[in-house]
Amino acid sequence: MAGVPARAAAASCAVSDSEEPAVKSNVKRDPARLWTGVATVIVLLVLWSVADRVGWVGTSFFPSPGNFWSALQQSVTTGYADGRLWEHLLQSVKLILMGFLMATAIGVPLGLWMGWSRKAEALINPIFLLIRPIPGLAWIPLAIVWLGVGDAAKIMILWLTAFVPTVINSFSGVRGIERPIIEASRMLGIRGFTVVKDVIVPGALPSIFTGLRLSLQGCLTALVAAELLGAILGLGKLLYQGGLDIYPGMILVGMVAVAITGLALTALIDLAERYAMPWRHT
Amino acid sequence: MDAKLTHTQLAWLSITGLVIFFGTWTLAAALELAPRRFLPLPWEVAEAFVKLVKTPFSGETLQGHLVSSINRYVRGFLLAAAVGVPLGLMMGWYRWLDNVVTPLFDGLRFIAPIAWVPFAALWFGTGIGGPTMVIFAGAFPPCLINAYRGAKYVEQRYIEAAQVLGASGPRVIYEVLLPSSVPAIVAGLRVGAGTGWQSLIGAELIAASSGVGLMMVRAQGTLDTSTVMVGMLAVGVFGLLIDVALRAIEQYIQRRRGLAT
Numbered sequence: 001m002a003g004v005p006a007r008a009a010a011a012s013c014a015v016s017d018s019e020e021p022a023v024k025s026n027v028k029r030d031p032a033r034l035w036t037g038v039a040t041v042i043v044l045l046v047l048w049s050v051a052d053r054v055g056w057v058g059t060s061f062f063p064s065p066g067n068f069w070s071a072l073q074q075s076v077t078t079g080y081a082d083g084r085l086w087e088h089l090l091q092s093v094k095l096i097l098m099g100f101l102m103a104t105a106i107g108v109p110l111g112l113w114m115g116w117s118r119k120a121e122a123l124i125n126p127i128f129l130l131i132r133p134i135p136g137l138a139w140i141p142l143a144i145v146w147l148g149v150g151d152a153a154k155i156m157i158l159w160l161t162a163f164v165p166t167v168i169n170s171f172s173g174v175r176g177i178e179r180p181i182i183e184a185s186r187m188l189g190i191r192g193f194t195v196v197k198d199v200i201v202p203g204a205l206p207s208i209f210t211g212l213r214l215s216l217q218g219c220l221t222a223l224v225a226a227e228l229l230g231a232i233l234g235l236g237k238l239l240y241q242g243g244l245d246i247y248p249g250m251i252l253v254g255m256v257a258v259a260i261t262g263l264a265l266t267a268l269i270d271l272a273e274r275y276a277m278p279w280r281h282t
Numbered sequence: 283m284d285a286k287l288t289h290t291q292l293a294w295l296s297i298t299g300l301v302i303f304f305g306t307w308t309l310a311a312a313l314e315l316a317p318r319r320f321l322p323l324p325w326e327v328a329e330a331f332v333k334l335v336k337t338p339f340s341g342e343t344l345q346g347h348l349v350s351s352i353n354r355y356v357r358g359f360l361l362a363a364a365v366g367v368p369l370g371l372m373m374g375w376y377r378w379l380d381n382v383v384t385p386l387f388d389g390l391r392f393i394a395p396i397a398w399v400p401f402a403a404l405w406f407g408t409g410i411g412g413p414t415m416v417i418f419a420g421a422f423p424p425c426l427i428n429a430y431r432g433a434k435y436v437e438q439r440y441i442e443a444a445q446v447l448g449a450s451g452p453r454v455i456y457e458v459l460l461p462s463s464v465p466a467i468v469a470g471l472r473v474g475a476g477t478g479w480q481s482l483i484g485a486e487l488i489a490a491s492s493g494v495g496l497m498m499v500r501a502q503g504t505l506d507t508s509t510v511m512v513g514m515l516a517v518g519v520f521g522l523l524i525d526v527a528l529r530a531i532e533q534y535i536q537r538r539r540g541l542a543t
Contacts, residue, residue: 032377032381033380033381033384036378036381036382037381037382037384037385038385040381040382040385040386041385041386044386061404061405062401118286118287119287119291119295122287122291122292122295122296122299123295123296123298123299124299125296125299126296126299126300126303127299127300127302127303130303133518133519133521133522133525134514134515134517134518134521135479135480135483135517135518135521136480137396137480137483137484137487138483138498138513138514138517138518139514140487141487141498141499141501141502141510141513142502142507142510142511142514144502145320145502145505145507145510146316146320220394221394221395221396221480221481221484224394224396224397225396225399225484225487225488228396228399228400228488229487229488229499235397239397239399239400240400242400243399243400243403243404243489246404248401248404251400251401251404254397254400255393255397255398255401258392258393258394258397259389259390259392259393259397260392262392262393262394263392266392
């Protein structure tokens with residue numbers, strides 16, 4: 001879509017393994033676009049408040065702007081579902097980053113190794129093929145049986161969710177390195193760790209980042225699901241409690257918080273990508 | 283990169299890998315590193331599978347749960363494709379529609395599909411409607427984005443040729459944009475099918491009256507680890523089947539268009 005970087009669009013729409021290549025949007029930013037967008041949002045906001053006044057939608061189904069506002073105030077000041085909004089937010093973001101970083105720390109080296117060594121691939125791939133089709137969400141009941149509803153279970157779920165795309169994309173990143181580059185490095189006598197540092201990692205980096213993007217997006221979904229199923233704190237807990245109390249205002253607050261978290265995580269990985277691959281953004 | 287392996291090497295290494303995996307599992311379970319009810323032996327999971335096929339668990343047999351999951355899944359996915367693909371194509375043609383929908387879509391896109399569960403349950407209940415809406419939320423964005431991109435990257439001269447010949451907007455969409463975007467659309471459907479299936483499992487775990495997800499949550503409640511594992515396998519196998527089928531269609535289309543390598 002034109003309003004956002006095309007890569008972000010690719011990341012959010014694709015949660016399966018290998019990705020469509022990043023496409024640059026060919027739609028130029030034009031003022032008409034901006035103004036129509038702003039107008040649409042304003043029209044919807046007006047419609048929202050009018051719908052509330054006229055009573056088109058019952059507030060037990062969808063909150064009015066007033067409901068939303070008071071729920072937001074409540075969640076920020078006195079707190080809801082055993083915590084204030086920022087506490088829920090912090091808890092969720094903390095868990096996502098922990099699970100994501102642990103999966104990255106193990107998944108990227110493993111994927112690179114499998115890509116570089118065909119023996120390692122032959123050894124590990126069958127196990128990986130068994131685990132890969134099981135979505136991260138499907139691990140939730142097992143994680144709860146094993147580890148309860150605390151942080152440990154969440155991290156196990158997040159780790160498994162993030163691990164699969166990370167390994168696959170690191171692996172295909174190495175396999176995608178052009179043969180002449182590898183041969184040139186051999187000819188120049190590069191050995192050992194230098195090969196990893198100067199050939200494998202830079203060559204696989206674009207693909208690695210595709211994997212990280214997918215895994216981060218998957219982590220948010222998996223964590224919200226896990227927290228909806230049982231948690232002490234977290235955005236999912238907020239949503240769960242809102243659903244339980246039939247409190248549409250609070251549900252909307254939770255959903256907006258989830259969307260903002262998703263946006264922030266995407267921005268974070270964009271930043272990391274810019275930093276890691278300065279040659280791609282000139 | 284090392285040299286290609288021979289077939290025997292490949293076979294031996296693969297078998298070694300699987301032996302290590304199942305060996306570790308069996309050993310850990312046999313030594314009771316964790317209580318047996320938390321870590322069943324592999325064949326106990328197989329036994330649980332046979333039992334679930336024959337006797338009902340929380341109201342249905344395994345097949346019964348799968349059928350109700352698939353029923354919801356097909357509805358949600360078809361709805362997402364039926365709305366997402368035409369809307370994406372139309373957005374690729376009508377600039378004003380693109381301008382109106384894109385900001386809304388960009389806002390909604392960052393909401394994880396699972397976060398729709400509370401509203402879905404509130405609006406459509408936990409029978410068929412609620413989970414179907416969550417599947418829709420998961421499968422819709424990839425369907426729309428890919429159709430839109432497909433339409434945006436159609437070669438300009440085809441469109442111009444159609445316009446010179448006097449084709450109207452709907453005809454351009456139907457006879458130029460749609461056929462040229464088929465590969466992109468199918469790719470989007472495949473991604474959407476995957477996210478839709480995941481969203482379904484999530485929705486069923488949290489709020490549903492039947493389905494594989496419900497079966498797993500009930501088993502979790504009684505610490506019936508074998509049944510949970512059977513559920514995971516069922517989810518994995520069916521997800522794999524969907525992906526394999528759509529991948530085959532995708533490759534068939536690409537080959538027919540001479541796009542495959």
